[in-house]
Amino acid sequence: MYAQISRPVANFHPCHWGDHFLNITNPHHDEVVKVKKELEVSQLKDEVKKELLETKGNPLELLNFIDAIERLGLAYHFEQEIEEALKQVYENYEEQCAKDDLYHVSTRFRILRQHGFFVPCDVFNKFKDENGSFKESITKDVPGLLSLYEASHVRVHDDKILDEALAFSTTHLNAMVNQLSSPLADQVSHALHQPLHKGMPRVETRHFISVYEMDPLHNKTLLKFAKLDFNLLQALHQKELKDLKRWWKGLHLNVSFSRDRLTEAYFWILGAYYEPQFSFARKVYRKIFKSTSLLDDTYDAYGTIEELELLTEAFQRPWSKSCMEELPEHVKWSYYAMVEACEEAEEDLAKEGRSSFVNYTRDQVKTLSKAYIQEVRWCHEKYVPTYDEYMKKIALVTSPYPHGIVASFLGMGEIASKEVFEWACQNPMPDIIKAASTIIRLMNDIGGHKFEQQRKHLASAVQCLMEKHGLSEEEANEKLKEEVEDAWKVINQAMLQPYVIPKPILTRILNLARSANVMYMGYDDGYTHVNQTLKDKVASVLAHPIPM
Template sequence: MATVFLCLSNQFSSPKPTTPRFSQSKNFMYQTSLANPNPWQVICAMSSQFTQMTQHNGRRSANYQQSHWKFEFLQCLGNDVKHVQMENLEERARKVEEEVRRMINGADTEALRLLELIDEIQRLGLTYKFEKDIFKALEKTISLDENEKHISGLHATALSFRLLRQHGFEVSQDVFKRFKDKEGGFINELKGDMQGLLSLYEASYLGFEGETLLDEARAYSITHLKNNLKVGVNTEVKEQVSHALELPYHRGLNRLEARWFLEKYEPNESHHHILLELAKIDFNLVQVMYQKELRELSRWWSEMGLTSKLKFVRDRLMEVYFWVLGMAPRPQFSECRKAVTKTFALIGIIDDVYDVYGTLDELQLFTDAIERWDVNAMNTLPDYMKLCYLAVYNTVNDTCYSTLKAKGHNNMSYLTKSWCELCKAFLQEAKWSNNKIVPTFSKYLENASVSSSGLVRSSSNIFRLCNDLATSAAELETGETANSITCYMHEKDTSEEQAREELTNLIDAEWKKMNREFVSNSTLPKAFKEIAINMARVSHCMYQYEDGLGRPGYTTENKIKLLLIDPVPIN
């Protein structure tokens, strides 16, 4: 269903996003930080680390924990807006934006300082406001000769390399050859250069397949960054390095990274006051837009009533919206976010029907009904499936109507085909589990794969692999036999530890394919490519430490709180 999102993103996007007004909420008393998080109480139905399976009336139930995010709470988000105050802030933001634009386009700014300014803008989540200016500035740095660039050091070279590749420029890994010695290793002088090593580390994650120099750069930088941390560095550098080693910037969720960087940028004495001011205002204004979308979506979800009628399914609207937001954070994708949140929320329900509750005969009937795409097909289904079928049928039809009305595109055949393919894939996994069959690793991935561009296929594979790394133990408890880890262990006769290591290597390989595709494929719109890569990023975010969709714990809730509930303090 990944391609559903990408299709809708082009057709729901608006070139002129409207920015909502924002006011500080008096209700949000708890300030959360990525660096110093405040855990809050989670009501959980799990009696162990993973959900326990139970039987009721001959049916299985996964006993999923209830949603922490109540309807009444979501309806209150962003409701205390002070219009007059925010009109002044919006006007201030427009003026500051022009000042930042002049900074980027300054004729006398040296190349390294310009690159560092672009990096700060990007890390603060403001790239979407200055894309044309950034592109021109990067073109300018390419045209300069080495004497004019003043970027002979490792930090400058690595920063330039990373920014150019992130923005789609062709740049060779050979720029790092001059930092190698005669024996082929990196020169000794680099070992203590923390800024250079950190920039090299971040740049190495922009590598393509076959770029062994960047593979060596990653291993070298990780080794010496960790060694230097053991020896001792100042607190600011330690926080930056530790955060990067946890997950490189290129694989991090952009909006979450912006929130983290905001907290670290302000205490830095060399920060740009104007840039910081704009970043704070923009973060809060956009957050209120997200809150408005959540209020609308929670009303739709409540009216749908599936989680109250079907006790065996997950209620994960907030987590699904967070996922979708991670894929398409730009303000102009508001309609896209709402449409795809509805789609993904329903996918979660249908996934639970296939994984947990439905019999094989019922699942076959449901798959056939989806393939027919006829409202009368629901008459063949048991009552609980009629609710599911009609929810999917009506939501897809409403989405197609909205797209046709707004953009003149008819998506019906595409979306119904996608739902049919999804249900067939779910059915195949259900057959494997019911018959206690462990398929080959390649067959398992093929069943879960997406028929689309290489970029989307790689991103979808990363999602599948990250998901399995986080959920395999819980899935075994529910009786599922097919996931990446078990299939690989069974086929290769290896340990779980070896299987996990191989899956991690496969994730790296898919990232390299995506990096190449992003730079070399000029036929795909940039927004399309960005959303595809963001799906891989949100997969890392949601599954790095827990199953953030199926069994969200404190880590996921903390991230949601930072992006969707707690505003950035503004003096």
């Protein structure tokens, strides 16, 4: 019956990983090995904590030590100690910047901004000449120029000197990268591809461990700690991914039309939170995340408008698996997966007396499905909205970060209070959620525009600008890239004190924006078309332990 129906099938390429992560073996999965390594980590942690306290009397040594701890992925072990130390760094900010070189001024500025301290950027004026341009002499200090480049990505609106710094450092680093020798050449090349502030923490940590090891002045205790900690966490992440794959297989869904991207979905979630204390949050979130991916594919790459109207109506009513019988074959599976994921979330959260919070996610899914069906109607009618209409009415909701962000809070414990969920679900949406949604939506639209227009598909932001605003494709892409950069400034502003909600909650939103940036790196849809660059990143984080 359904074979005769014309469907917008996308023919997504198959999963790259197969059953690799179901069958993967890792010495750290052995309980005896794990306990032994955890004891070693505990001892190294004590040593590093002692060193951190001992460096407090030396401002530059303290700054470099904190930077190394953070970039090696160890900051979650020392959150309180780092915050206390940074208060001291903040108090001496102006005085210390006045006498420091470009590298340390830039590093101090970046770290303090990333920790919510609104430090002024006029400290960079001393690196300018009498004409107000950055001095050409600083291009000879490549580590300093690289640090300036990294610092410029924490800019907010009106940080004009940082806008100039980004343009200046990018131009000069690009010009010199092929003349540099290793390991500095590798560091510059990596940063130009992926600025630290916009990268996924696990990916950046894995890269930096290799960089740090090549530094002849590296701290041996810190390096060993970082490697052990990374490998232990990787073993935990592998187990979680294996559990997700078993759960998904156990649902017995007939959804061959959808993207088989379980590994990439879990990798995306790790971008939001990799730390061991968020293992429960990942357990809850990963099921809802994957079910949302299937829902997106059902609306976008399979269902007819008649089938999807029925699916949307089912989501608006009280949820029940018995409703599946009223839905067409294949389309019903996305309903089943989402209902099952939310029911299991309720069961898990009931142990904490927090099961009622799942209703916030259900409400978000209702809103999401209504936005999805509006996309389908516009596509069916061949309607091309204006850019503003597209963004305001559907594009941010179907990104689908407003829903995904709320779901990421579910397993975070008491810090994700009723007030947090009410804040996140308000209409209009909070600026930081709108900004994160803008980043994923526009990067996705630029990356997927050509592929999606090869079949019957809703007009993207690129097409809206071309057809309704008279821009060329190149002009449309440039405008959207400017919007993405503007959204990053909004996020950076929201991450400064005083926080509107607890910082760990805001950090999930920042990190999900980072995940989107990595998945759509180079404005290429890496989730739909998994390229070699993304495969390598996934493998580095999830497949390959670091040699000790």
